Amino acid sequence: MRNLCIQIQSKRAPALDVETLRSLCDALAKNSPLVNRITYVEGDDNGPYLNLMFETENLEALWNLLKINLYGDSNSGHFIGQASIATCEGSKGWDNFLLLHHFDRTLKLDGFSGRKFHE
Numbered sequence: 001m002r003n004l005c006i007q008i009q010s011k012r013a014p015a016l017d018v019e020t021l022r023s024l025c026d027a028l029a030k031n032s033p034l035v036n037r038i039t040y041v042e043g044d045d046n047g048p049y050l051n052l053m054f055e056t057e058n059l060e061a062l063w064n065l066l067k068i069n070l071y072g073d074s075n076s077g078h079f080i081g082q083a084s085i086a087t088c089e090g091s092k093g094w095d096n097f098l099l100l101h102h103f104d105r106t107l108k109l110d111g112f113s114g115r116k117f118h119e
Contacts, residue, residue, distance in 0.1 A: 001036060002059050004088040004100075006052040006066070006080075012103055013083035018050060020076055025052055028069055034062045059088045060112040063100055071101070 010018065022040065029035040034056050041051040056062040063086070071077050082103055090096035098110040 001055050001057060002089045004054045004056065004059055004062055004066070004086070006054075006070070006084050006086045006101075008050045008052065008080065008084050009047060009103070010049065010083065011047045013079035016076060016079035016083055021050075021052075021070075021080065024070060024073060024076065025054075028065070029054075032062075032065060034058055034065055059098075063088065063112070 008016070008018070008021065010016065025038055025040075029038040035054055036057065037055040039053045039055075041053060043049050043051070054062060054066070066086070071081055073080070081101070084101060084103060085099075086101035087097045087099055090098055098112070099107065100109060102109065
């Protein structure tokens with residue numbers, strides 16, 4: 001199993017309803033065989049955040065599903081995009097992660113083709 005994490009920094013999108021986001025994620029976890037488990041981790045290191053931790057056997061397929069169903073959601077997708085960072089484990093776990101989405105659109109993102117892992 002591998003993990004994909006979406007960190008929501010709530011101060012970046014105060015209009016995002018976190019309970020609605022949790023409901024969206026719970027529905028995905030319940031209805032998709034790609035999600036083996038989802039956990040929520042809240043913190044407040046440099047401002048409040050919520051980590052959505054998805055456990056899966058197929059990171060690429062799960063990421064495609066999340067792009068459509070979370071980032072593409074007609075009510076919350078825009079806010080999720082402006083408030084989130086999405087990463088997933090690489091071949092060495094979190095030691096060489098992939099950056100899949102970042103609210104800072106100037107950063108270079110990784111893709112699954114070519115597998116550019118962060119060392």
